Amino acid sequence: MRSLTKSLSKVFISNWLRLTLSAVSLTVFLTLWWLFSAYLRADWPFQGVTPSPSTADYIPYWWDVLRAVGRSFVTRPQNTGGLLMSEHILASLKRISIAFVLALLSAVPLGLLMGRSRNAEALGRPLVELFRPIPPLAWVPIFLVIFKFFWGPIAIVFLGIFFPILLNVILGARSVDPVLIDAARTLGARRGTIFGKVVFPFTTPYLMTGITVGLGIGWMCIVAAEMLGAVGGGVGYYIFAANNTSQYELMYAGMVVIGMLSVLTTGIAGLIERWLYRWMGKK
Amino acid sequence: MDGKEVVINITHLSKVFIRDRRRIIALDDFGLEVREGEFVCLLGPSGCGKTTVLRIVAGLEAKSGGSAKVEGKEVRDAGPDRGMVFQEFALFPWRTVRKNIEFGLEVKHVPETDRADVSKKLIEFVGLKGFEDAHPRELSGGMKQRVAIARALANDPKVLLMDEPFGSLDAQTRNLMQKELLRIWSARRKTVLFVTHSVEEAVYLADRIVVMTARPGKVREIIDVPLSRPRDRTSREFITIRSKVLGELEEEFEKARAGELSPE
Ligand SMILES: Nc1ncnc2c1ncn2[C@@H]1O[C@H](COP(=O)(O)OP(=O)(O)OP(=O)(O)O)[C@@H](O)[C@H]1O
Ligand SMILES: [Mg+2]
Numbered sequence: 293m294r295s296l297t298k299s300l301s302k303v304f305i306s307n308w309l310r311l312t313l314s315a316v317s318l319t320v321f322l323t324l325w326w327l328f329s330a331y332l333r334a335d336w337p338f339q340g341v342t343p344s345p346s347t348a349d350y351i352p353y354w355w356d357v358l359r360a361v362g363r364s365f366v367t368r369p370q371n372t373g374g375l376l377m378s379e380h381i382l383a384s385l386k387r388i389s390i391a392f393v394l395a396l397l398s399a400v401p402l403g404l405l406m407g408r409s410r411n412a413e414a415l416g417r418p419l420v421e422l423f424r425p426i427p428p429l430a431w432v433p434i435f436l437v438i439f440k441f442f443w444g445p446i447a448i449v450f451l452g453i454f455f456p457i458l459l460n461v462i463l464g465a466r467s468v469d470p471v472l473i474d475a476a477r478t479l480g481a482r483r484g485t486i487f488g489k490v491v492f493p494f495t496t497p498y499l500m501t502g503i504t505v506g507l508g509i510g511w512m513c514i515v516a517a518e519m520l521g522a523v524g525g526g527v528g529y530y531i532f533a534a535n536n537t538s539q540y541e542l543m544y545a546g547m548v549v550i551g552m553l554s555v556l557t558t559g560i561a562g563l564i565e566r567w568l569y570r571w572m573g574k575k
Numbered sequence: 576m577d578g579k580e581v582v583i584n585i586t587h588l589s590k591v592f593i594r595d596r597r598r599i600i601a602l603d604d605f606g607l608e609v610r611e612g613e614f615v616c617l618l619g620p621s622g623c624g625k626t627t628v629l630r631i632v633a634g635l636e637a638k639s640g641g642s643a644k645v646e647g648k649e650v651r652d653a654g655p656d657r658g659m660v661f662q663e664f665a666l667f668p669w670r671t672v673r674k675n676i677e678f679g680l681e682v683k684h685v686p687e688t689d690r691a692d693v694s695k696k697l698i699e700f701v702g703l704k705g706f707e708d709a710h711p712r713e714l715s716g717g718m719k720q721r722v723a724i725a726r727a728l729a730n731d732p733k734v735l736l737m738d739e740p741f742g743s744l745d746a747q748t749r750n751l752m753q754k755e756l757l758r759i760w761s762a763r764r765k766t767v768l769f770v771t772h773s774v775e776e777a778v779y780l781a782d783r784i785v786v787m788t789a790r791p792g793k794v795r796e797i798i799d800v801p802l803s804r805p806r807d808r809t810s811r812e813f814i815t816i817r818s819k820v821l822g823e824l825e826e827e828f829e830k831a832r833a834g835e836l837s838p839e
């Protein structure tokens with residue numbers, strides 16, 4: 293996770309064993325998928341069995357899904373908002389980015405405070421424990437009414453990202469080695485400086501865990517968030533609409549795209565982490 | 576003792592900790608004067624309050640009574656005029672050697688080029704050339720403690736407080752670091768208050784050795800070490816002083832053990 297490019301190059305260039313292993317697991321998965329689709333259609337090698345066409349609709353061949361992914365970038369299908377996949381991706385990315393930035397800006401200071409001050413913790417803990425277990429999905433109807441169609445989906449994704457970051461930052465801030473704070477004090481640092489130069493850097497690895505988990509949950513929330521028709525589309529909206537109109541290849545295409553986007557944002561999180569570490573070494 | 580200014584002046588110092596609703600009297604009527612440029616070692620049984628004295632002088636711990644003055648001013652808070660070196664090194668693991676050393680200067684908003692000048696000189700001074708950009712995890716214990724000493728020196732503090740800084744080092748490294756510390760001390764003319772468990776270390780380093788009583792800690796005896804440096808650990812004078820300190824200390828160890836056995 294530390295650096296996606298580095299780990300990618302490790303997996304794909306220098307380490308043939310791991311490359312083979314990754315290829316094996318992917319191949320096994322695609323083979324099973326293919327066998328299942330063929331079985332439902334009584335295609336080769338299952339010519340003898342009774343086909344089940346109603347279920348087969350839901351399980352297209354994977355190459356048809358890949359083709360649908362490609363197609364979704366160039367044709368505007370019916371009933372999915374008439375938008376290209378790239379436009380859906382942009383809409384979702386925008387939503388995730390706004391929610392992510394808001395979650396980061398609120399969860400990091402709150403987490404640092406709650407991790408370092410017993411009073412702040414006593415203030416915040418009951419609310420956190422009350423709201424944390426509620427699935428973001430449960431908020432969809434309320435949020436769409438309160439926040440409307442632009443901010444509503446963002447608010448739902450925000451909740452998904454916010455709590456993992458908050459909880460990890462609290463944990464990190466709480467585990468700062470006290471001797472480091474003592475050392476900083478004898479070097480002339482006061483409260484604010486200690487927060488910036490000791491507590492925050494110490495918490496960064498925890499923060500990165502929170503970001504990675506939070507972004508994953510954020511992508512999970514996006515289908516729910518965009519379900520009721522988000523302005524300007526979105527990959528979640530696309531999946532939902534494709535499902536509603538029984539265009540299952542397109543639905544899977546949307547799912548594949550979400551998976552890839554999640555990998556992308558995790559990679560970006562890795563870059564942020566490296567950048568942060570470099571910055572902390574310097575500043 | 577030649578009419579030099581008193582830098583650390585501790586009188587009637589007491590400290591009471593409260594743990595699980597029980598009062599632990601760590602220090603009771605502890606008094607000590609340390610003069611400019613002096614090297615004083617604190618020695619005493621475990622738990623007698625050595626660290627507590629140091630932390631109060633550093634401003635990391637509030638006292639319960641009495642007075643602790645540094646350069647005539649009552650200690651209220653930690654500050655860069657009193658550098659501290661911890662047994663656990665306490666280096667910032669995410670910072671390189673150079674950036675660890677520059678921490679105090681950053682806090683003071685010293686411009687980057689001046690910071691670099693200071694850290695460059697200090698890195699050479701403590702023998703870490705070539706390791707400027709290493710992180711603490713890449714360093715041996717002795718090297719880590721060199722960084723910690725350089726970091727404390729970067730603020731050019733009047734007083735250096737050291738809490739068993741070489742306690743976790745192996746014997747060889749420890750001896751080497753003692754020599755190095757004396758070199759640094761005489762070159763920089765620091766006033767040093769040094770806590771140790773090792774009688775030999777105290778006799779090797781100190782101008783004066785303060786033997787503390789078992790808890791509650793106060794001064795049992797102050798022993799002068801009038802030997803010229805570098806000291807020979809095998810010389811008769813060295814061994815005589817060592818035996819004397821050891822004798823004092825052993826009685827306190829006995830008391831500490833008796834105290835542990837009897838219910839409080
Ligand atoms: N924060 C604290 N809370 C409660 N009691 C404490 C605290 N710090 C120290 N004490 C107690 O005060 C006494 C003196 O502690 P101190 O650490 O100063 O001893 P020390 O001489 O440095 O011991 P050692 O040689 O083991 O390092 C001990 O009995 C210790 O248990
Ligand atoms: Mg101690």
